[in-house]
Amino acid sequence: MAANERMSRQFIFDRSEERQRIDLFLVKRRPFIIYGPSGVGKSLLLRDVLPSFRATFYCEDSNTINTVFRSLAVSLLRAGSPRAQSSFRNEEGIKAKSAVSLKGIVLDSLREGEYAILLDHLKRPSYSFASAVREIMSWGSTPVSIVARSAHMEDTGFLQPLYGDRSQKCEILNFEDSVAEEFARAVVQRTGLAASNMSEFLEKVLEFSQGNPGAILALLAMGKFSKYRAAEHIKITPLYIDFRMTWKFAR
Numbered sequence: 001m002a003a004n005e006r007m008s009r010q011f012i013f014d015r016s017e018e019r020q021r022i023d024l025f026l027v028k029r030r031p032f033i034i035y036g037p038s039g040v041g042k043s044l045l046l047r048d049v050l051p052s053f054r055a056t057f058y059c060e061d062s063n064t065i066n067t068v069f070r071s072l073a074v075s076l077l078r079a080g081s082p083r084a085q086s087s088f089r090n091e092e093g094i095k096a097k098s099a100v101s102l103k104g105i106v107l108d109s110l111r112e113g114e115y116a117i118l119l120d121h122l123k124r125p126s127y128s129f130a131s132a133v134r135e136i137m138s139w140g141s142t143p144v145s146i147v148a149r150s151a152h153m154e155d156t157g158f159l160q161p162l163y164g165d166r167s168q169k170c171e172i173l174n175f176e177d178s179v180a181e182e183f184a185r186a187v188v189q190r191t192g193l194a195a196s197n198m199s200e201f202l203e204k205v206l207e208f209s210q211g212n213p214g215a216i217l218a219l220l221a222m223g224k225f226s227k228y229r230a231a232e233h234i235k236i237t238p239l240y241i242d243f244r245m246t247w248k249f250a251r
Contacts, residue, residue: 012041012044012045012048013175013179013182013183013186013213014175014179014182014183015041015045015172018045018170018172019045019048019049021170022034022045022046022049022170023049023052025145025170026049026053026056026116029114029116029143030143030168031137031143031144031145031162031163031168032145032163032168032169032170033145033146033147033148033151033156033163033168033169033170034046034145034146034147034148034170034171034172035147035148035149035150035151035155035169035170035171035172036149036171036172036173036174037149037174037212038149038214039212039213039214039215039218039247040172040173040174040212040213040214041172041213041214042120042147042172043060043120043121043147045172046058046118046120046147050118053116054079055079055113055114055115055116056115056116056117056118057071057072057075057076057079057115057116057117057118058075058118058120059071059072059117059118059119059120060120060121061120061121062119062120062121062122062123062125062146063121063123064129065128065129065132066099066102068119068132069099069102069103069106069132070094070102072106072110072117073088073094073097073102073105073106073109074091074094076106076109076110076115077090077091077094079113079115081109081112081113082112083105083108083109083112084105084106084109087105087109088105103132107135107136110136110141110142111139111141111142114141114142115141115142116142116143116144116145117136117142117143117144117145118144118145118146118147119133119144119145119146119147120146120147121147122146122147122148122155122156122157122159124154124155124156124157125156125157125158125159126157126158127158129157129158129159130157130158130159130162133159133162134162137162144162146159146163151163151169151171174210174211174212174213175211175212175213176211177206177211179211180206180209180211180213180216181202181206183213183216184202184205184206184216184220185202187216187217187220188202188220191220191221191224193220193223193224194232195223195229195232195233195234196231196232196233197233197234197236198234200236201223201234201236204236204240205219205220208240208243215243215247218243218246218247219239219240219243222239222242222243223239225239228242
């Protein structure tokens with residue numbers, strides 16, 4: 001999957017409307033939720049948008065609130081926050097702080113400036129996690145936005161009530177059939193994938209992926225592996241069986 005991710009970072013396809021909406025959320029400094037199935041490209045799209053918003057701190061790993069505060073401490077230090085610089089001096093200094101001390105420094109640093117926070121890869125946030133997010137948002141100057149597979153409780157956990165307004169939600173959908181086919185053909189052209197049964201393989205890729213761009217990338221990448229090829233022929237059935245096992249695990 002790593003090779004697919006490297007390739008996809010350079011290849012955002014047919015997402016101008018979604019990008020404009022994310023841009024608008026960030027410009028207006030409103031908290032929002034981006035959601036969509038695994039592999040649809042949520043994180044990819046955000047990484048492409050965020051360089052234009054240097055004061056938005058992206059927490060790629062939001063598994064626990066302690067992980068989030070450590071990520072925020074690093075971002076504040078790199079952003080030149082006076083409070084963070086005087087407290088940590090460098091990133092090694094962050095590691096030396098206790099969880100309680102770290103939280104206090106981060107909260108004080110956030111109050112000093114106009115920052116925004118984006119939490120990715122949430123794992124059913126707990127009540128204590130949601131309480132910390134509410135505390136950050138309570139003074140009104142630091143919006144906290146989140147990324148999830150769905151807008152429902154099974155993914156957003158106790159954060160769900162913070163994003164109840166429909167205007168706060170941005171759904172990223174799998175591609176429609178025609179767009180998925182265009183995307184798949186563009187990837188084939190960019191990667192130089194060739195096979196004697198390419199038409200059949202592409203048809204199956206579109207069927208198996210259900211328009212999910214990450215799944216399309218994974219399937220096409222597998223089509224280059226020697227274990228799924230007999231000379232110039234792609235062995236579609238074993239490839240699909242292995243894809244189902246690895247993709248299910250990756251999700």
